[in-house]
Amino acid sequence: MPLRLLKFGLSQTYPEPRMFRQPDRLKSHYDVVIIGGGGHGLAAAYYLAKDHGMTNVAVIEKGYLGGGNTGRNTTIIRSNYLTPEGVKFYDQSVTLWQDLAEDFNLNLFYSTRGHFTLAHTDSALRTMRWRAEVNKHFGVASELVGPQEIQDACPEMDLHCGGHLPVLGALYHAPGSIARHDAVAWGYGRGADQRGVEIHQQTEVTGITVKSGRVTGVQTNRGNISTNKVLCAVAGSTPRLLDMVGLRSPLYVHPLQAMVSEPMKAWLDAIIVSGSLHVYVSQTARGELVMGASLDPYELHSTRSTFDFVEGLCTHMLDLFPFLSHVKIVRQWAGMADMTPDFAPIMGKTPIDGFYLDSGWGTWGFKATPVCGKTMAATVASDRPHELIREFSLDRFERYDLVGEKGAASVGH
Ligand code: FAD
Ligand code: PYC
Numbered sequence: 001m002p003l004r005l006l007k008f009g010l011s012q013t014y015p016e017p018r019m020f021r022q023p024d025r026l027k028s029h030y031d032v033v034i035i036g037g038g039g040h041g042l043a044a045a046y047y048l049a050k051d052h053g054m055t056n057v058a059v060i061e062k063g064y065l066g067g068g069n070t071g072r073n074t075t076i077i078r079s080n081y082l083t084p085e086g087v088k089f090y091d092q093s094v095t096l097w098q099d100l101a102e103d104f105n106l107n108l109f110y111s112t113r114g115h116f117t118l119a120h121t122d123s124a125l126r127t128m129r130w131r132a133e134v135n136k137h138f139g140v141a142s143e144l145v146g147p148q149e150i151q152d153a154c155p156e157m158d159l160h161c162g163g164h165l166p167v168l169g170a171l172y173h174a175p176g177s178i179a180r181h182d183a184v185a186w187g188y189g190r191g192a193d194q195r196g197v198e199i200h201q202q203t204e205v206t207g208i209t210v211k212s213g214r215v216t217g218v219q220t221n222r223g224n225i226s227t228n229k230v231l232c233a234v235a236g237s238t239p240r241l242l243d244m245v246g247l248r249s250p251l252y253v254h255p256l257q258a259m260v261s262e263p264m265k266a267w268l269d270a271i272i273v274s275g276s277l278h279v280y281v282s283q284t285a286r287g288e289l290v291m292g293a294s295l296d297p298y299e300l301h302s303t304r305s306t307f308d309f310v311e312g313l314c315t316h317m318l319d320l321f322p323f324l325s326h327v328k329i330v331r332q333w334a335g336m337a338d339m340t341p342d343f344a345p346i347m348g349k350t351p352i353d354g355f356y357l358d359s360g361w362g363t364w365g366f367k368a369t370p371v372c373g374k375t376m377a378a379t380v381a382s383d384r385p386h387e388l389i390r391e392f393s394l395d396r397f398e399r400y401d402l403v404g405e406k407g408a409a410s411v412g413h
Contacts, residue, residue: 019186020193026200026222030058032229032380033218035205035241037061038070039181039366040358041233042188043373044380045197051374052381055196059189060220062204066185069235070366072303072335074258074280074292075181076271077367078115080142080173082131082408085391086344087138089371092388094175096370104187108179109285113271115176116150120165120276127407128171135173145172153270161319165276176271178282178290184369208244214353215245231356231380233372236301236336238359245352249359250397251338254295255302256363257309259332261324263287277316278411289327291317294411295337295363305334337362344403347376347392348385356380357394363410 032048034041037059048054061067077097079090101108119125128144135142146169147159159167189199200222207219208230217226232241236253268283278294293313296306310329318325339362340346346360358376361368375386385393391403 019190020199023198023200026058026203026220026225027198029226030198031056031227032231033057033225033227034059034231034233035218036068036233036235036237037065037185037189037199037201038068038233038235039066039185039188039369040235040361040372040376041231042185042192042199043369044231044233044358044376045192046188046195047373047377048381049192049195049197051377054381057192057197058225059192059197059199060203060205060218061199061201064201065189065199066182069335069337069361070185070369071182072258072333073181073366074282074290075178075366076115076273076280076282076410077177077179078173079140079175079367080115080117080131080135080171080408081405082127082134083344083403083405084134084138085403086405086408087135087140089388090367091138091140093368093371094177096374097177097179100184100187100370104191106183106187106190108183108187110177110179111285112175112177113269113282114153115173115271116145116153116273117171117173118150118167118272118274118276119169119171120161120167120274122168124275125169128169131171131408141174143172145170154268154272156267156323157272157320158322161277162322164319178271178284181366188369188373205241208241208355210245210352210355213351215355228354229356229380230354231358231376233358233376235359235361235365236338238338238357245355247350247352249346249394250341251346251360252299253301253336253338254298255300255304255334256292256295256337257305257332257334258290258292259310259313259329260291261289262328262330264289264327272320273410274316274320275411277319279313279316279320280410281317288330295339301336303334303336305332339363341397342402343405343409345392346394347372347389348379348394349383350394360392
């Protein structure tokens, strides 16, 4: 047992240092206010301080750090997207992930497993081939593999899927990884705090003041702040924040659920995704299976979870892995996914001066946490969209200039 932990356990006064300060009060002015203490907001704060020397920055979080979708996702990291814009962007994120644990001096349990997207139909195989070619063009390791290679990597899989939808092949993406999601929020939070950023938890933004087309301040349940730059990184709450500034977006919010099994001996190394069966699964270092499916099929601003979901997902898991029939499900939960019509994010400047958006992260934003932080920090600091996010601007919907990333979503929606 580490000495520090022993001392903590025996102490009456609990002297264990906290990961970050808890400032008593809000200042009356910050150069930048970031709304949302999820991975994206915290990463932007970290890179504002680290890359741009901007430290008079407050992160305002209505609950606790990582309590939104950051701490609710199934942690799949990959860059095997379909569009050139998407592939370049997510590839940069995968590169940034490599040094993160060392930068933070914190174990993120980043674990490269290889990622199989199974194809059960000829049309799915065609999309996989297309993705593989686009990926290779940008130097991303993806290839089409046949049933034998899948079986070699995962002997436990029933490739006949109980006779319903036999597996014909897969898109194999060697860099596919998983990581410990809440440690990512803590690492960015601690790094930002150490550089002078203030993190205010249990603080809700209730209004945003806009005068003559530019942001001048933010109201919270703990007082008002004056500021000329606000970054909104609130995922499923984005429509509410947009209402505060009178902006519209095509975002629609659906619950996305996930669940975890009891721990078992390690048997699944790779990450397995099946769009047709609506399943994605990986096994954590603790031995639990982390599993998810597609969105709930109706709009709802809620994080409730349902028995229907467990029943449906277990049925499809058993099509692929019948030997799991005695395994227990121990937890389930949901997040609110901020979906866009083209399955690409909304990032950058808005028609309101000083109001920046990092949203539209739906079911796919965890993997992008580092690159979102980097590019949003650069955009906020310079008031110019970073080149990697130009195509993700809000005004693409007015121009009908969509990015078309649906074919690379993890499961059918
Ligand atoms: P969040 O982590 O949701 O943070 C937003 C924060 O804003 C919240 O903490 C919230 O409390 C705060 N907030 C909201 N309103 C206010 C307010 N008025 N004032 C102050 N604070 C406010 N992505 C992947 O890449 N891979 C996956 O495998 C994956 N699986 C997923 C599985 C599930 C079940 C879910 C729900 C999502 C999944 N995602 C996945 C998507 C991913 O989780 C999100 O896109 C990503 O975490 C978004 O991060 P964020 O920081 O933008 O948002
Ligand atoms: O984007 O890879 C992904 C993903 C998997 C599960 C949910 N999203």
